[in-house]
Amino acid sequence: xxxxxxxxxxxxxxxxxxxxxxxxxxxxxxxxxxxxxxxxxxxxxxxxxxxxxxxxxxxxxxxxxxxxxxxxxxxxxxxxxxxxxxxxxxxxxxxxxxxxxxxxxxxxxxxxx
Numbered sequence: 001x002x003x004x005x006x007x008x009x010x011x012x013x014x015x016x017x018x019x020x021x022x023x024x025x026x027x028x029x030x031x032x033x034x035x036x037x038x039x040x041x042x043x044x045x046x047x048x049x050x051x052x053x054x055x056x057x058x059x060x061x062x063x064x065x066x067x068x069x070x071x072x073x074x075x076x077x078x079x080x081x082x083x084x085x086x087x088x089x090x091x092x093x094x095x096x097x098x099x100x101x102x103x104x105x106x107x108x109x110x111x112x113x
Contacts, residue, residue: 005040012049013041019053023091026083034088036103051101053092059107061085 005014017035025032038054062085065078089105096103 010042010044011040012043013039015039019095021088021091021095023087026087027080034091036092051099053096053101053103055089055092055103055105056111057085057105057107059109062105062107 005011016038019036019039021034021036022031023034024030036053037056038052040052040054041049042052043049061081064082065075068075089103092103
């Protein structure tokens with residue numbers, strides 16, 4: 001992804017894991033720090049400058065796990081991962097709104113079409 005940022009002139013600025021957002025983990029109830037994958041500043045074809053914070057995740061981690069008949073360790077881990085991601089993204093949306101930027105989650109679907 002960084003190569004794309006370097007090659008596309010519409011990307012004015014970018015950084016990796018530069019923005020840190022506090023959140024409370026639903027797993028342990030404690031404060032943690034969320035390092036968002038990317039900060040991007042772009043200019044559209046119409047000349048409008050937009051700022052984004054971008055998280056890149058596998059599509060499977062963006063959807064609630066499908067209920068299983070047995071509570072296996074793997075299933076419980078999927079549930080925890082999803083819950084933590086939701087807490088991070090809720091905090092990121094609030095941060096983005098406050099700072100007048102947009103928060104987006106990208107998956108392989110958006111990256112590879």
